[in-house]
Amino acid sequence: GIQVEQSPPDLILQEGANSTLRCNFSDSVNNLQWFHQNPWGQLINLFYIPSGTKQNGRLSATTVATERYSLLYISSSQTTDSGVYFCAAASGGSYIPTFGRGTSLIVHP
């Protein structure tokens, strides 16, 4: 099945800083999503982005499907951005997403 790798595994920022999270995948994708898991465990859907670029407020994402990677940009980070960010991708005949191990983000005030 598809392999999904995320980097970096951990990230510590000061409030106001910008960051880029990366997701590499091993096959062409028909489904790619970014999620934020809050401290209570809920996975919140940030972007459904199998290709192209999307923006939502301070967050944006770009997927370059031909080069098999996706990037999540967080600008002007806030303490509420803390949590774990997951990338999940599906490929070929399977539309069941495989999750990466996540990037744990801590934003200090």
Add this chain to the structure above:
Amino acid sequence: KAGVTQTPRYLIKTRGQQVTLSCSPISGHRSVSWYQQTPGQGLQFLFEYFSETQRNKGNFPGRFSGRQFSNSRSEMNVSTLELGDSALYLCASSPGGGYTFGSGTRLTVV
């Protein structure tokens, strides 16, 4: 529009018991998937149901089972609980494409 609802939120069970978790998808979503999340293994796919049929299954033992009702609500059952079954169980619904997850059920087996 109501989101994905999972009940209960927390559960403590004893080894050897069985447990049933419930998931109500977003109205109109016919696909329901279940994932197990543990610190060691991360998020792992359990199974997916569509129109009351199991359409996909992950690599879990037969103690893990599920079903879906005609109103798309889904239940998963774990029999003969083991300590290693302690995890956050997440349910997601999809119209085909992106997934929306519920808040999860945190199961502790003692």
